[in-house]
Amino acid sequence: xxxxxxxxxxxxxxxxxxxxxxxxxxxxxxxxxxxxxxxxxxxxxxxxxxxxxxxxxxxxxxxxxxxxxxxxxxxxxxxxxxxxxxxxxxxxxxxxxxxxxxxxxxxxxxxxxxxxxxxxxxxxxxxxxxxxxxxxxxxxxxxxxxxxxxxxxxxxxxxxxxxxxxxxxxxxxxxxxxxxx
Numbered sequence: 806x807x808x809x810x811x812x813x814x815x816x817x818x819x820x821x822x823x824x825x826x827x828x829x830x831x832x833x834x835x836x837x838x839x840x841x842x843x844x845x846x847x848x849x850x851x852x853x854x855x856x857x858x859x860x861x862x863x864x865x866x867x868x869x870x871x872x873x874x875x876x877x878x879x880x881x882x883x884x885x886x887x888x889x890x891x892x893x894x895x896x897x898x899x900x901x902x903x904x905x906x907x908x909x910x911x912x913x914x915x916x917x918x919x920x921x922x923x924x925x926x927x928x929x930x931x932x933x934x935x936x937x938x939x940x941x942x943x944x945x946x947x948x949x950x951x952x953x954x955x956x957x958x959x960x961x962x963x964x965x966x967x968x969x970x971x972x973x974x975x976x977x978x979x980x981x982x983x984x985x986x
Contacts, residue, residue: 817899821890827974831948848909848961850890857961863891874916874926877925883927886915890954892947892961893940896969906962908940909980911947911954947980955981 847863849870850856860868868890875885895908912933917924937944947955959981963970 820888823871837865845908845937846956848892848894849956850950850954850958850961851893852888852890852951852957855957857892857957865970870914871914871926873922873955874924876926876928876930878927878929880915880927882923883915883917886925886927887918889914889916890950890952890960891928891959893937895940895943903972903973905968906964906969906977907943907973909945909958909962909977910940910949911950912936913949913959944982945974945977952982 845864846859847861847868848857849860849863849868851858851870860870862868863871868891879885891912891914893908893910893912894906896904897907898904912928915927917926936946947958950958959978962973962981
C-alpha cells in the first residue's frame with residue numbers, strides 16, 4: 806500500500822511502502838529497508854470486559870477504542886480512565902514451516918469513560934513504536950501487564966490458534982501465566 810498513491814497507478818516519487826512485499830528480497834534498489842508489517846497483528850485486551858480481539862485499524866492508530874479520542878502523554882489527564890492493552894503480535898515460521906507467535910509486546914492505553922463526542926486518552930506513542938519494533942524482532946515484553954490481562958491474552962492466543970501457541974516459546978507461555986495442561 807503506497808501512502809501517496811492517488812489510485813492512478815502511476816508511481817510518483819517518494820512514496821513510502823509499509824505493508825506489502827519483502828523489502829529484503831535481494832534487489833538492493835529503491836525501497837530497501839521499508840518496514841513490512843505483513844506478519845504483525847494488533848490485539849486489544851479489554852480487562853474490564855474480560856475480552857481480547859484483533860483490530861487491524863490499530864496499525865494506523867484507528868482501532869475502535871482509539872476513534873474519537875484525543876491522546877495525551879500525561880496519565881494525569883485521564884484520572885479514571887478505562888484500561889486497554891494494545892498488544893503487538895508477530896507470527897513467524899520455524900524450520901519445517903510450523904507457525905508460532907514470535908514477538909508479543911504490550912502497551913497501556915487509558916480512555917476516558919462516558920459518551921462524549923471527543924474523549925481524552927493516554928498512550929505513549931514512543932512506547933507503541935518501540936514495542937512494534939520489538940515485536941517484529943521476536944521479543945516478548947508483557948511484564949508491564951497485570952496478571953488478569955496476561956491471562957486474557959494467553960487464553961486468546963491459545964484459542965486463536967492452538968498450533969501456533971504450542972509451537973511458541975516457553976518464555977511466552979511463562980510470561981502469560983499459562984501452564985500446559
